[in-house]
Amino acid sequence: MSLKIQEHENPWQKLTCRLPESGNWRQEEGLLLPEIDAQKALIVQMQQQVQLSNLLNEINNEIRSTLDIEQILTSACRLLGQALQCSRVSILVKESNTEKTLVTRGEYNAGDYPIQLGMKVPITDNPHLSAVISQQESLALTKFLDFPGLNEQTRKIALSLEIKSMLAVATRYQGEVNGIIGLHQCDREREWTDWEQQLLEGVASQLAIAINQAKLYSETRRQAEKESLLRLIGNQIRSTLDLETILQTAVREVRQMLQCDRVIIYQFQDNWQGKVVVEDMTVPWPSILGDMGADKCFRGDYADLYQQGRVKAINDIFNAGLEPCHVDFLDSLQVKANLIVPIVTSRSEENSLPTAGSCNFKFPGRLWGLLIAHECH
Structure with a gap:
């Protein structure tokens, strides 16, 4: 025998x-x-x-x-991918507890498969992600596209990534889901073993702590940078009566903190039109200091929103639902993404703020202008 x-x-x-x-x-x-x-x-x-x-x-x-979350997650993806010999390992992270999308912050790719890094994946109406989030154990799918309830958007994403089989588990810190680890097999259908599921669950426990620590570090660093920036601007205000110098300091420090291509301050004049009064930028992007031309899409109702303190972040001007005329205006400035923060003053501040220097500032009302960061890549 x-x-x-x-x-x-x-x-x-x-x-x-x-x-x-x-x-x-x-x-x-x-x-x-x-x-x-x-x-x-x-x-x-x-x-x-x-x-x-x-x-x-x-x-x-x-x-x-390291406390660099991208480095930690990329290394974890590589170690998992090599240990389990799968086509792709992705780690998706929730940017905040209220966020309805997951962002791929780490990836390992064993072949010439499509890249998922940086991709945003919606949680809403996404049954397989909802299943992963709702259960403590991992979700093993030999035939991913046969999972019940997949909508057309999810199917398109799966087909574009060439996913045939998937093993996924949520990372949890103190009961809250802060990410998802996904293992993909792209060259064939794969039966995931109990041992592979247990290994992935063990790694998820460790990464949940790392993700939380990295988020805390990032929040602490941003708060420290914000406080440092406010102190610097405050010191500048106390040391000079030249408003242009104060604003120039603000845009320089904000651009360095955000690591973006250009930061400007746009001062409103008549009929919500205006001009760029200060800017700080990197080469090779052109200067737009002075008259920016008329943005015919900026209306009084937009001004009302900014006057109430609205902050607007646009990650992609071509896919943000903006009016075509506003997209054309931003595109003419070579802007791909921007962040807009209103500069709102009280009535008492209109007469107390200095107006010395070459800017010749006049205050049309409570909404004085906009601090705008541009990404031009």
């Missing part, structure tokens, strides 16, 4: 036992085979535990070496 024995990461091997000349197995010889099988299973289990331990140690070392 023969018995197949499998070592972890090695092909099946065969142990052959010849029948005795008597033609019968002794009882103690028959009992030996189940014992071998049990020992084989124990060896495989121990090897799997060692592999999981090594993987977690490598991820922990990465977490301890």
Whole structure:
């Protein structure tokens, strides 16, 4: 008779036992085979535990070496992808607890498959993501496109990424989901084993902590940068009565903090038209200091919103639902994305603020102007 024995990461091997000349197995010889099988299973289990331990140690070392969330997640994706030999590993992160989309912040790609890094994936009306978020254990799908309830948008994303099979699990910190790890098989359909699911769940527990720590660090750093910027502008205001110098300091420091291509201050004049009174920019983007031309799409109702303190962020001017005339206006300035913050003054401030310098500032009302950051890449 023969018995197949499998070592972890090695092909099946065969142990052959010849029948005795008597033609019968002794009882103690028959009992030996189940014992071998049990020992084989124990060896495989121990090897799997060692592999999981090594993987977690490598991820922990990465977490301890940096607070850069992209570096941590990219390394974790690479380690997972190499350990489980899958086509793609992606880690999607919720930017905030109220966010309805997930952003791919880490990725490993084993072949020439489409890149998911940077892609935003909606949670709403996305049944497989809802399933992953709603359950503690991982979700294993051999035939991803057969998952019930997939809408047309999700199918298009899956087809564009060439996903055939998926194994996914949510990362949770103190009961709150802060991300999702997704393993994709793109070259074939794959049956995910219990061991692979357990390994992914173990990694998810570690990464949930790392994601939370990185978010806290990022928030603390942004707050420190904001306070530093306000102190700098405050010191500038106390040291000079030249308003143009104060505003020039503001745009320079804001551009450096946001690491964007251009920051301007736009002062309103008659009929909500105006001009750029100060700017700070990087080469090779052209200066737009002075008259920016008339943005015929800017209406009084927009001014009302900004006067109430509205802050508007546009990630892509061509896909933000803007009116065509406003898109054309921004495109003429080579703007691809922007951030707009209103400069609102009280009535008492209109007479108390300095108007010295070459800007010759006049206040048309409470909405004095806009601080605008441009991304031109």
